[in-house]
Amino acid sequence: MKADYAEPGDRFEVPLDGFVIDIVRDGSLIEIQTGSFGAMGKKLDHLLPSNQIVVVYPIAVETYLQKPGVTPRKSPKHGSVYDLFAELVSIPTLVDHPNLSLEVVLVAVTKIQVADAKVRRGRGGFRTEDRQLREILGRHRFDEGRDLLELVPDGLPPVFTTADLARRAGIGRGVAQQMAYCLRPLGLFIEQGRTKAGIEYSLAV
Known part of the structure; x- marks a missing residue:
């Protein structure tokens, strides 16, 4: 995701005050967050008072499963921009911080799966080895809490x-x-x- 989001002049994996910033662009700090928002709490609390931060949150609205030797098939599971709230519950009021913006990126991804005898039969005997971005389908930008009313x-x-x-x-x-x-x-x-x-x-x- 970092490579697809990057622009000329960006700096990557930049150390700052004991933290590592995914992307630094024109004085703004960009964090691409694919996991829990709660895990960012300490970093945001420390850096927000003196830095403009954009948190980029990709949501897979389309997922394709790629197993060895077969054509990728589309998974019936899909996400939506509303999945943002499952993570936002851990930092609901921070979205109103004047130095914080959220950018939700709606994406299509391919899960590269390999056979694994240790995976229980209910999951098909395959595990996901890698995830690859297929396409960016849309973006939602929230610069203040009130912007969430668009949803x-x-x-x-x-x-x-x-x-x-x-x-x-x-x-x-x-x-x-x-x-x-x-x-x-x-x-x-x-x-x-x-x-x-x-x-x-x-x-x-």
Whole structure:
């Protein structure tokens, strides 16, 4: 991903204050994060006060499985930009830091798989040896917390639950709950009360 994201003049794997920065570009620090956002907490807390940081988070919306000797096949599993919230729950208010931007990159990837007798039969007897980027399909940039409202679907009632949010966005209830967990402390979802159907919210004006 670093090679595909790179631009002329970039510097890579740059040491700074005891941390290693993926890419330094025109005074900005770029971190390509494929794992847990929680693992970045210490680095962000230390560097954000004096540095502009862009966290790039790739999400595989299309995955192809490449087994030896056969044509790659498309996996039925797919991601979406809403997968961001599964990671954002660990640092929900940091997205509002003036020195932090998030860039979600929607990608198609190929998983290179090899036979492995140690892998249980339920997983087909194959393990993933490598992941290769096939294509960048889209990007979403969030420079402040309020930018996350672009992911709130149209057509919500004035007062809504995460069930309403899930239905309108076409996502699972659990993902909608993660979304609400992130947007409430940012002041974007206002809690209005609780019913048997769940917590009721309204959108910040």
